Amino acid sequence: GENVEQHPSTLSVQEGDSAVIKCTYSDSASNYFPWYKQELGKRPQLIIDIRSNVGEKKDQRIAVTLNKTAKHFSLHITETQPEDSAVYFCAANQAGTALIFGKGTTLSVSS
């Protein structure tokens, strides 16, 4: 089955800096790679996703890149703000299978 590794487990940045979170996956058949944000005490919510036919996707301050050959994908957050502080999870799956999540990255943005 799929296995997703996520690094780092914690990340502290200053407001305005960029943050990068990296994930690797094991199953080359996986073709869907979402990123979820979970604020304290709340449900995980999708912030951006990418499919295997695309190498990069951007949505305002958030971007995701995918390297299928190396089986890794990354989340990039630019111009970080205190409200970006949360736990971020990457995940991977293919059609008909469950989303398998990484262990999460706790991002702290200090002002």
Next chain:
Amino acid sequence: DSGVTQTPKHLITATGQRVTLRCSPRSGDLSVYWYQQSLDQGLQFLIQYYNGEERAKGNILERFSAQQFPDLHSELNLSSLELGDSALYFCASSVEWTSTEAFFGQGTRLTVV
């Protein structure tokens, strides 16, 4: 509001007991997933159902079982509870069999004492 409803929100029970967690997926969603989130842990996949049939199993203990009913709501049954079962249990649903966004419920906080 994601449209996924989980009940109850909080549950406190004693060791050895059995509980049932309930999930109603978004209208039209056929896939339901159950995840366990322990303190400082990620989202551990337990089990997946699609249109009433079990499709995938993750690290689900034999003491745990689940089902999806004809109206597509799902129940997760946890029996012979241990202290280590204390966790946040999330249900998520997605519309299709193919890879699409999964919408999470608010979770059920289970505390075993």
